[in-house]
Amino acid sequence: MASPEKIGTKRLVVGAHYGVGEFMIQRVTAVILAVYTVVLFVGILMMPGFTFQAWRDLFTFGIGGFPMGQLLATLAFFSLGWHAWIGVRDIWMDYVKPTGIRLGLQVLTVLWLVGSVVYFIVILWRV
Amino acid sequence: MSDQAEKRRPQIRNINVWQLINYRLPLAGQLSILHRISGAMLFLMLPTVILPLFAMSFTSEQGFMALGAVTDTIIVKLVLLVLLWGFLHHFCAGIRYLALDLHHGLDKHSAKRSAGVVFGVSLGLTFVFGLKLFGAW
Numbered sequence: 673m674a675s676p677e678k679i680g681t682k683r684l685v686v687g688a689h690y691g692v693g694e695f696m697i698q699r700v701t702a703v704i705l706a707v708y709t710v711v712l713f714v715g716i717l718m719m720p721g722f723t724f725q726a727w728r729d730l731f732t733f734g735i736g737g738f739p740m741g742q743l744l745a746t747l748a749f750f751s752l753g754w755h756a757w758i759g760v761r762d763i764w765m766d767y768v769k770p771t772g773i774r775l776g777l778q779v780l781t782v783l784w785l786v787g788s789v790v791y792f793i794v795i796l797w798r799v
Numbered sequence: 800m801s802d803q804a805e806k807r808r809p810q811i812r813n814i815n816v817w818q819l820i821n822y823r824l825p826l827a828g829q830l831s832i833l834h835r836i837s838g839a840m841l842f843l844m845l846p847t848v849i850l851p852l853f854a855m856s857f858t859s860e861q862g863f864m865a866l867g868a869v870t871d872t873i874i875v876k877l878v879l880l881v882l883l884w885g886f887l888h889h890f891c892a893g894i895r896y897l898a899l900d901l902h903h904g905l906d907k908h909s910a911k912r913s914a915g916v917v918f919g920v921s922l923g924l925t926f927v928f929g930l931k932l933f934g935a936w
Contacts, residue, residue: 699897699900702893702896702897703897706890706893706894706897709890724856724860724863724864727856727857727863728857731857752845756838756841756842756845759835759838759839759842760838760839760842763835763839784842784845784846785842785845787846788845788846788850791846791850791854792850792853795850795853795854795857795858796857798858
């Protein structure tokens, strides 16, 4: 019987597939971050000169009054936060076995990352 | 367990931290642990180094102009160099992992070769941008 739940011929995969979802999210956010990195790098290369205004325009350019640059940067930073959450969570899961300590570290990780995202958004959207 | 005393089965344990020092990882393994270390480093430096510098450069023209002076000590430049390497390694190794996830280059020989390519590219780019950081060009 070949059902999608079967991996190979022996192993029946059960559960809610949270792990697969996180695995996929880590890859998708990685692609978003890689693409945005290349876009930023090309943008820097295309700057007329490395001035304050050109640097700001990289993140705040608009298309017909729509804040495209800020939107892209915000989406990229959300991707970064989510990507880093899965990665750092994996580190705690691999090396820290006591549940209480692991939970504490995971809470600190969430606060660290949420703080970073908020900090970035404040910088980016403050006029 | 009645025959516990007579049958002493070999115990297999995980290697401990001190044995790690003498344990030589293959190239792809070194790439892998450095991917994790660089990722953790970027995570730690995000709100402590990266965002403060970004805020300074982005918020006012005075801050943007002062950036050169702030980063003009050897310690700060070394921190930025490590940060630069961490980012480039994580970026290049990450692209290799995306290819592996799509089942490209999974065999032993190509995996070793692609690990070598990642080290070459990331260290080469670190060198080039490092020269820029230290004002060689």
